Amino acid sequence: MxxxxxxxxxxxxxxxxxxxxxxxxxxxxxxxxxxxxxxxxxxxxxxxxxxxxxxxxxxxxxxxxxxxxxxxxxxNVSGPEQDAAETRIAVFMINSDPSEHYCAHALRGVQEASRHHNCRLYIRFRNHHELGRAFLDEVATENDVLLFLGDYDTRLKYLPKTRPCVGLEMHASYDGRNSTVTLDPFSAAETAAAFFRRRKVETVRIFSHPGSIHHTRGIVFRELWNRYGGSEFIEFDPYAAPPPEACDVEDSALGYFFVSGTVANHCAVRYRERTGGCLAAERHILSLDGKSRLIHFYEPMNTIGPDWYEAGAVALGESLRRVAQPGSAARRIYLTGQFHACNARKRKSTLEE
Missing domain, CATH: 1.10.10.10 (Winged helix-like DNA-binding domain superfamily/Winged helix DNA-binding domain)
Structure with missing residues (x-):
């Protein structure tokens, strides 16, 4: 202790x-x-x-x-010393449709990386409410490590104590049992601050939801941005429709920082339906996670996100390390994100076609 x-x-x-x-x-x-x-x-x-x-x-x-x-x-901080002997890895993902979830890209990274190691993947598509104690205990008896792709820890209450776990885009360590692989909140905050400063924004409205890694990113950005200007913090339930105040992007002088690309897209769709315009082209908008680049029906958005394919490979490597080194400590692995400017003109042409 x-x-x-x-x-x-x-x-x-x-x-x-x-x-x-x-x-x-x-x-x-x-x-x-x-x-x-x-x-x-x-x-x-x-x-x-x-x-x-x-x-x-x-x-x-x-x-x-x-x-x-x-x-x-x-x-002392490298990957597994040698390939695990027929390591059995249970991989959990919320959505099986690759067009609707960024974790499908991470899954491809996991699958490609697994080809270079002696391991077997058992992929299970399960929502949060389907991961109860009895089910996870049963899975743990059949596999060497559990790998979660997605923001499971917002509602996941329990992880088995008998097997190591790794969570991509998770934050909770579950008393040191769960390694996490996610976007570096500090470098993302620095990149976001540079974005708003270039646009000469003084006040940024931050849209966040508690209980997840996304909330941590919002807090880190707020602490950094308060050195340059003011900020407003709006919290919402990620599993319910965003409240009206989470969709208020009417002030063109404000900056709008979304920790979730899903909520940013919701606001952009509403904005286009109401005005016919592109939100990213007409407001100072920035989102985290890079979903707008991966999901074809998302509105264009300036975004900061990791390479999710690479993130999947890193998550697999951490899974193998935990198996190859029994009793080794869980780790928090941060990935550097890249800024991607939206191409609103190209997106408009696609929609018209």
Whole structure:
């Protein structure tokens, strides 16, 4: 159990470890300066320095006096040491239609990566309410690891204790049993802030929903953006129709930041039905997750999202590592997202055809 002192800088240490695991900070590369880490995680210099010393003691980092702090030992954060022997992986996904869910792209990444390892995939299409305790316990007896593709932890109340689990686009660790692979909220916030600053926006309305990784992204962006301007935070239930205030995009001077591409698309459709215009072309709109690039019937949208195909491969690699190293700790792996500007003109032509 961590001491109260360590709890203060735990988020910083967890973030740095995830950046090393994902390859964003490769061996020999510098990590952010102490001043930058203090700013990112709202820590004092002394507290952040204690977190760095912990990682040095764990042989993850090394301090080069006069130069900075650098990644030291990649073997401690690499993938599985060897292929698992006939590893059985239960893969869960909410929607089986590849045209309607970004996780279908991640599934293809999982399937392609699995061809290079001695493992077998058992794919199950299940909604949140179909994943009860008895069912998951039964699946755990038949498989070596459970891999969840999608935002399951918004309603998933239980994970088996007898098998390791990995969640793509999940946030909850379930007492350290669940590794997570998801978009880096800090780099996404920096990219989003640059987007709104280029457009000379002062106030950004943030649309979020609690209880998920999406909410974390909204909070991280809000804390960053408040250094440049004001923000309004609107919360909603992701499983119900967005409330009227979540669809209010009438003020052309505001920026609109959606943590969910699904809700952003809902607003864009309503806007087109009401005005005949393209929301992304007429308002300062930005969404997270990149769904508008993958789902053909979504409205065009400026978006930040990871390569979901690559994300699937990373999730499979983490699944194999957990099996190959029994008792190894779950990890939080952050993926760098890319900004994609929408092509409203091309989309309009497609709709007219």
């Amino acid at each position: 961590r001491t109260p002192e360590k709890l203060i800088f735990h988020d910083m240490v967890e973030y740095l470890e995830s950046m090393i695991v994902s390859g964003k900070y490769p061996p020999g590369s510098p990590i952010p300066t102490l001043r930058e880490l203090c700013r990112m995680f709202h820590l004092s210099t002394g507290t952040a320095a204690r977190g760095i010393r912990l990682m040095v003691d764990n042989n993850l980092l090394e301090v080069r006096h006069g130069s900075g702090t650098f990644v030291r030992r990649p073997e």
